[in-house]
Amino acid sequence: MRKYVVAVVGATGLVGKEMVNTLEERNFPVKELKLLASERSIGKELTYKGKTIPVEVLTEDSFKGVEIGLFSAGGSISEKFAPVAGTAKCVVIDNTSAFRMDPDVPLVVPEVNPHAVGQYTKRYIIANPNCSTIQMVVALKPIHDVARIKRIVVSTYQSVSGTGKEAVEELESQVRALMSGKPVEVKVYPHQIAFNCLPHIDVFLENGYTKEEMKMVNETKKIMEDPSIEVTATTVRVPVFFAHSESVNIETEKKITAAEVRDLLSRAPGVTVMDDPKKRLYPLAVHAAGKDDTFVGRIREDESITNGINMWVVSDNLRKGAALNAVQIAEILIRDFLK
Numbered sequence: 001m002r003k004y005v006v007a008v009v010g011a012t013g014l015v016g017k018e019m020v021n022t023l024e025e026r027n028f029p030v031k032e033l034k035l036l037a038s039e040r041s042i043g044k045e046l047t048y049k050g051k052t053i054p055v056e057v058l059t060e061d062s063f064k065g066v067e068i069g070l071f072s073a074g075g076s077i078s079e080k081f082a083p084v085a086g087t088a089k090c091v092v093i094d095n096t097s098a099f100r101m102d103p104d105v106p107l108v109v110p111e112v113n114p115h116a117v118g119q120y121t122k123r124y125i126i127a128n129p130n131c132s133t134i135q136m137v138v139a140l141k142p143i144h145d146v147a148r149i150k151r152i153v154v155s156t157y158q159s160v161s162g163t164g165k166e167a168v169e170e171l172e173s174q175v176r177a178l179m180s181g182k183p184v185e186v187k188v189y190p191h192q193i194a195f196n197c198l199p200h201i202d203v204f205l206e207n208g209y210t211k212e213e214m215k216m217v218n219e220t221k222k223i224m225e226d227p228s229i230e231v232t233a234t235t236v237r238v239p240v241f242f243a244h245s246e247s248v249n250i251e252t253e254k255k256i257t258a259a260e261v262r263d264l265l266s267r268a269p270g271v272t273v274m275d276d277p278k279k280r281l282y283p284l285a286v287h288a289a290g291k292d293d294t295f296v297g298r299i300r301e302d303e304s305i306t307n308g309i310n311m312w313v314v315s316d317n318l319r320k321g322a323a324l325n326a327v328q329i330a331e332i333l334i335r336d337f338l339k
């Protein structure tokens with residue numbers, strides 16, 4: 001079997017480390033693994049399949065001979081280096097929002113639009129969608145295929161790990177401070193996150209929505225390849241370390257019952273239905289953390305409209321929301337294109 005030279009850009013971040021773990025866990029055919037990061041990470045190393053690999057400084061020359069680049073070092077790094085890698089014929093799978101809405105860049109969730117991977121040839125860049133969008137479309141695509149979704153109203157409950165390790169440390173240290181009567185220090189988020197909910201993720205835009213909310217609106221239409229789906233979102237940061245939860249309300253063209261949705265989703269790829277209220281069974285962030293699937297529960301008909309469904313969707317934002325989805329894209333790439 002052919003093996004590939006793979007680079008992870010932003011290797012020392014939460015997502016970068018998860019990418020390295022995921023490559024190992026899924027036995028991705030790696031010939032050589034390059035770990036790239038900024039100068040700040042020099043001297044660090046990671047283990048991959050029992051071998052220690054030192055982190056190298058990312059430069060314009062880093063991509064010679066590299067066939068696949070998994071990028072998760074922030075939007076400005078991707079804007080600068082993804083095109084450089086692309087020119088060197090390294091296929092970039094980019095986890096930032098930099099290229100997601102570029103019409104020459106496919107935006108892929110393997111359970112939803114795997115065929116779009118083939119469009120990588122235009123820029124040699126494939127975009128990995130936003131974490132909250134990925135888990136939502138994994139749960140909604142099977143429903144859209146049978147009943148056509150007209151409108152989505154989603155509210156998210158997003159964990160701090162999406163922001164990075166500084167945010168994980170901030171939640172931890174704020175909880176410690178509050179439990180020991182010390183003053184709370186606010187650095188990463190605009191307000192205290194411990195024991196609080198912030199209706200503010202990424203920056204505010206002219207229309208009053210946040211950028212995170214508009215990513216869910218625009219990316220959903222692009223991934224589902226249906227601009228007619230109306231989407232409105234409220235994205236909220238909650239004091240949870242790992243995994244995002246979402247309240248998802250949909251209106252469909254054709255009637256679909258809660259039982260039909262449960263049945264459909266129990267057979268859907270990447271989805272586990274956990275839905276038995278009598279047994280207090282529903283998906284929880286603490287259970288989804290560290291797992292690959294998207295978990296769906298609280299499936300019920302929206303009694304305020306004729307064709308409506310409510311559900312609760314939970315997934316690990318560092319796995320399906322980032323590293324796993326990126327590696328699954330790479331798996332399609334080598335299976336169908338870089339043979």
Ligand code: L14
Nearest residue numbers: 095096097130131162163202
């Ligand atoms: O990839 O949780 O568009 O703060 C950027 C913000 C991912 C989540 C993206 C967060 C998001 C992140």
